[in-house]
Amino acid sequence: MEYRRLGRSGLVVSELSLGNRLTHRWSPDCVRAALESGITTFHTAAAWGHGAAEESLAEGLQAARRDDVVLCTGVFWRERPDAAHSGLGRKHLFSSLHGSLRRLRTDHIDVYQMYRFDHRTPLEETFLALSDLVREGKIRYVGTAEWNAEQVLRGSALADEFRVPLVSNQVHYSMLWRVPESQVMPAATRAGIGHFGSIPLVQGILTGKYGPDEIPPGSRADGDEDGRRSVTPLLDAELLDRVRLLRGVADAVGLTMAQLAIAWALHHTDIASAVVGASRPEQVIENTGASGVSLDLDVLTQVDQLLGSSVRADPRLAIPQNGYEDA
Template sequence: MEHRRLGASGLAVSEISYGNWLTYRDNAAECVTAALDAGITTFHTAAAWGAGAAEESLTKALGETRRDDLVLCTGVFWPEGPGPNDAGLSRKHVTTSLHGSLRRLATDHIDVYQLLRFDYRTPIDETFLALSDLVRQGKILYVGTAEWTAEQILQAAAAAERHAVPLIANQPHYSMLWRVAEAQVMPVCQRAGIGQFASVPLAQGVLTGKYRVGHVPANSRATGDEEARQSVWPLLAKEILERVGLLRGVADEAGLTMAQLALAWTLQNETVASALVGASTPAQVTENAKAAGTTLDFDALTRVDQLLGSFIQTDPRLTWSPPATTRP
């Protein structure tokens, strides 16, 4: 497993990170063991996933793994309860959510604490002052954002400087099909010394080639619960699946599986420190990890662009945060 520095910091993260958003229930222990065996050191979870069950599952799966060998990332924003202060990035919620995460993850600190969406209703200085206090207490080592726009990241970088918060990471959706971060978010982050955790690099499994026109595999995300189905069904249009199917030839010529091709493509971007993936089986984890250290030649990259063509989404306005009139 290859490692990269995250942004301008000294923190090294594995090129492939393991996340347990929808995969903390079944085969969780086996998948985490496969990740560790493959050399993955960077693990992502969040307080709101499964009402804390995802964090607890990760802790159990990691077992006796030496804490200092791991980069643990968790995050805050989404609702964790029914109360008016159980969501968002207020000082109160950031503080209480972090302490809950520390308890569930059985650790005294979080390596990268991520602000999982922008909160229009909380002054950004309130959020970063709270983070500054928690950093000084040693409970947070670094801070990141997730799915923030370029303008929001500029605000965050300024607030981080004012309050001495080490802001080093951003987590955008980024894949062969979804490149909205390239035009504005990535350049702003690069200037600010912020590296990328590329999330959803397999486009909810579509870029693995397992979905084909007229065929949805049993026990796949597309046949899962409502949250899982909503995440993948928009990508199952006939025209998209036909274009993705053409990538198999590119993968074969490179000696890669389609999943490895998609992950390797993501890692060609110099601002990306790590590609964040989940998995439902240990075999998928092992396959994904082999994409680390892979270099795609110019011809392969060009063919990917040509084959996907107009189905590549690049509009930076599609970086998603909840609108100002709503709160999670």
């Protein structure tokens, strides 16, 4: 495993992060495999599984030294069906963070992420609350997720004013979804903000395991309602045929298709860490084989040619939904 600095900050993260949006009840074996493979960076959120995702991660990390991991959780959505609060207002930030600290069995969060922009709350209120939490020592760094270029720059200015260490923006980024490249990534880089790249495998589509009439047993498309909903919109025959052509590219460079897709995302210098999910330790171990891989121009060109019109890069496109949800 290799490591990169997150933006211009002093925080070092592993090139692969493990996230658990769709695998709330992580097997401790997955976390153990990640730690043994050199993964130090873990992503969860208060709302995922109504807190179950954070509890599962805490269980898996029991044997790890707290200072050896970079623990990322986040806030925005309601955390219980009956909850009255969501968004990035001061009350919700404080209550959500304290719930996360309790479930994660820790006294601080390394990167506290705002998972969407809150149009209902003054941004000044949000950053003043974050500033207070940073001073209390409960947050080390702050991140955003799926904020557009203008929002990132507004946040960066307020972060400077309120002395909040804003160091990251998490974006959906893969061979198929390149929307952040033209505006969001350059704006964040100018502000010294690094990126977590989520969904590099596009819910397993880029592993090549799906065919037009082929849903492997035990895959997300064969799983619970959340898993099926995340994958079904992507089971397009033309897209799947194009993806399968990538197998020859992967074979030529000695990688699995999953490793090729993750290495492709890490090829972009603005991506500090690719966030992947896993339901089995073998997936974690395979994915870590993408760390440190360098893809030459010929390989990148072949990927572009084979995927063709299936690639989405128009910055006017909305935040991806359904099959492009968080890891």
